[in-house]
Amino acid sequence: MKHIRNFCIIAHIDHGKSTLADRLIQTCGGVTQRELHEQMLDSMEIERERGITIKSNTITLDYRAPDGKDYLLNLIDTPGHVDFSHEVRRSLMACEGALIIVDASQGVEAQTVANLYLALEHDLTLLPVINKIDLPSADVDRAREAIDAELGLDPFEAIPISAKNGIGIEDVMIGIVEKLPAPQGDPDAPLKALVFDAQFDKFRGVILQVRVLEGTLKPRDTILFMHAGRNFTVDEVGYNQFKLNPKSQLSAGEVGYVVAGVKSVQDIEIGDTITLQDRPTAEAIPGYQKARQVVFSSIYPMDTGDYVELTKALDKLVINDAALTYEKDSSAALGFGFRCGFLGLLHLDVIQERLRREFDIGLIITAPSVKYNLTLVDGSTLEVDNPSNWPHPTTIQSASEPYIKASILTPETYVGPVMELCREHRSESQTMNYLSASRIEVTSVMPLGEVLFDFYGKLKMITRGYGSFDYEPIEYRTTDVVKVDILINKEPVDTLSYLVHREKARPRALHYCERLAKEIPRHQFKIPVQGAIGGEIIARTTIAPFRKDVTEKLYGGDVTRKKKLLEKQKKGKAKMKQFGSVNIPQKAFVSVLRAEND
Numbered sequence: 001m002k003h004i005r006n007f008c009i010i011a012h013i014d015h016g017k018s019t020l021a022d023r024l025i026q027t028c029g030g031v032t033q034r035e036l037h038e039q040m041l042d043s044m045e046i047e048r049e050r051g052i053t054i055k056s057n058t059i060t061l062d063y064r065a066p067d068g069k070d071y072l073l074n075l076i077d078t079p080g081h082v083d084f085s086h087e088v089r090r091s092l093m094a095c096e097g098a099l100i101i102v103d104a105s106q107g108v109e110a111q112t113v114a115n116l117y118l119a120l121e122h123d124l125t126l127l128p129v130i131n132k133i134d135l136p137s138a139d140v141d142r143a144r145e146a147i148d149a150e151l152g153l154d155p156f157e158a159i160p161i162s163a164k165n166g167i168g169i170e171d172v173m174i175g176i177v178e179k180l181p182a183p184q185g186d187p188d189a190p191l192k193a194l195v196f197d198a199q200f201d202k203f204r205g206v207i208l209q210v211r212v213l214e215g216t217l218k219p220r221d222t223i224l225f226m227h228a229g230r231n232f233t234v235d236e237v238g239y240n241q242f243k244l245n246p247k248s249q250l251s252a253g254e255v256g257y258v259v260a261g262v263k264s265v266q267d268i269e270i271g272d273t274i275t276l277q278d279r280p281t282a283e284a285i286p287g288y289q290k291a292r293q294v295v296f297s298s299i300y301p302m303d304t305g306d307y308v309e310l311t312k313a314l315d316k317l318v319i320n321d322a323a324l325t326y327e328k329d330s331s332a333a334l335g336f337g338f339r340c341g342f343l344g345l346l347h348l349d350v351i352q353e354r355l356r357r358e359f360d361i362g363l364i365i366t367a368p369s370v371k372y373n374l375t376l377v378d379g380s381t382l383e384v385d386n387p388s389n390w391p392h393p394t395t396i397q398s399a400s401e402p403y404i405k406a407s408i409l410t411p412e413t414y415v416g417p418v419m420e421l422c423r424e425h426r427s428e429s430q431t432m433n434y435l436s437a438s439r440i441e442v443t444s445v446m447p448l449g450e451v452l453f454d455f456y457g458k459l460k461m462i463t464r465g466y467g468s469f470d471y472e473p474i475e476y477r478t479t480d481v482v483k484v485d486i487l488i489n490k491e492p493v494d495t496l497s498y499l500v501h502r503e504k505a506r507p508r509a510l511h512y513c514e515r516l517a518k519e520i521p522r523h524q525f526k527i528p529v530q531g532a533i534g535g536e537i538i539a540r541t542t543i544a545p546f547r548k549d550v551t552e553k554l555y556g557g558d559v560t561r562k563k564k565l566l567e568k569q570k571k572g573k574a575k576m577k578q579f580g581s582v583n584i585p586q587k588a589f590v591s592v593l594r595a596e597n598d
């Protein structure tokens, strides 16, 4: 066991985690150049295109150290984004150590700090790595200062590398072996293994990724998922080495895969503890949490005929993504769709992209919402994330919404505007903390709902791209939330309704009305576009009618004929109004709803 190292790489997005992982893999000779196409670990197409790591992958590398000893290095990939901090935690629990990358030109960023805290929470030994030293803008000394001042780690331990050019990679390998601790655990104790990830394979079913903490796991063992309370028989165990490499057993300290006839990711909970049915461990691994959906949105097919396709696509997606939830929803304007729950905005984005790309379905996605907790006048409580389930205002006693602790790192110059931005988004407190002479961490307690609406884009703008943002949910706090309806020609359009703090109701309603007025073509009659809370109109625009002069073509003075025609036109108008038949083009929905996240 002393020749095993279980580690992960943590970094801010774009600091070079995948590139370093590729290099480590190459150096260990686990794969030929041809097999190692760029960004090997980022297997999904979107990940590759967007350059972000979403789903974790794990790999076991064989490494012969300069002292001639052979090591097994288990590289556990962790997603970098805050939406997936739940998955990050689980991955960290499978490791003893972590490489923490700092970009030599960018220095420490919000996610470097956030991930550092997570790693410290799990008692990991950290080895700092300074990447991208090949860049002309690289400043290794400054990066060392930041490692000392902002991360509190030993700056002299930091290994300068260029993952891209392959400089310093061997030093990293030696660092892993020498500085990171070997796992501990008793192979003869009752089995205790953590399921930290799972993928669905068409042929094998669910492939579980596990870290064995105690005991030994073998084919034909009957295993028990302690939280799910379900049994399965193990078919195969082994190492992940680009292909599944079967072994006779996995024992304490090891990381590997398990195939056990699990049909869908939904059947089990990632984060669960596996033990043996007939010789169980006394206690499950602590820290188990279910994935929590915090952002909700309805998804409709652009073409109502694609509903069945959308259903099939979502059914397929959840086999692989246990964090996505969905249930049927319907709208008078858009027909059938689904109400979906996501881990955060990026998760929503990823799902939306996958539906578009992998399944080729055009979508309309309603404004994302958080989940509100309501206490009603009759004393009962209610959770609402969908505006269509919002009860009548007179029945509501009080409401609360989720708050976050946001951490924003910014150069000192932009602190003023950043604080202002937070205040505009209903931040209740902001504190400042000097990380270094010129870099400041602004910590702000604010509603999660506020960052769903054009927060990130504005932050990037006012900090000229230098500001970085991370958050953690903290608690629910009392709020004054209202449901705003958007009425087109006096008719509420259900998919455009949204839940919002009273203060923000009017500006947002105006924004919607103006966008709609631009997108809806003129009709024969005047169309009011209004925002309303209950019966009260809070915003209004008007789409002017065509002024078609039907008498234009009648030369001369046949007054009665002219009159007749004008009468007829008036009647036509009345009829249209009566049916309220406004043609709202699909692109109006898309434009209004998409404007939210731009």
Ligand SMILES: Nc1nc2c(ncn2[C@@H]2O[C@H](COP(=O)(O)OP(=O)(O)OP(=O)(O)O)[C@@H](O)[C@H]2O)c(=O)[nH]1
Binding pocket: 011, 012, 013, 014, 015, 016, 017, 018, 019, 020, 051, 052, 053, 080, 131, 132, 133, 134, 135, 161, 162, 163, 164, 165
């Ligand atoms: N110049 C230079 N560029 C690098 C180096 N390492 C990585 N890059 C580039 O930096 C960008 C981000 O690298 P990735 O490895 O995708 O970063 P990542 O941290 O995995 O990003 P996420 O997957 O989004 O978390 C890519 O364009 C890399 O080519 C390096 O040592 N030098």
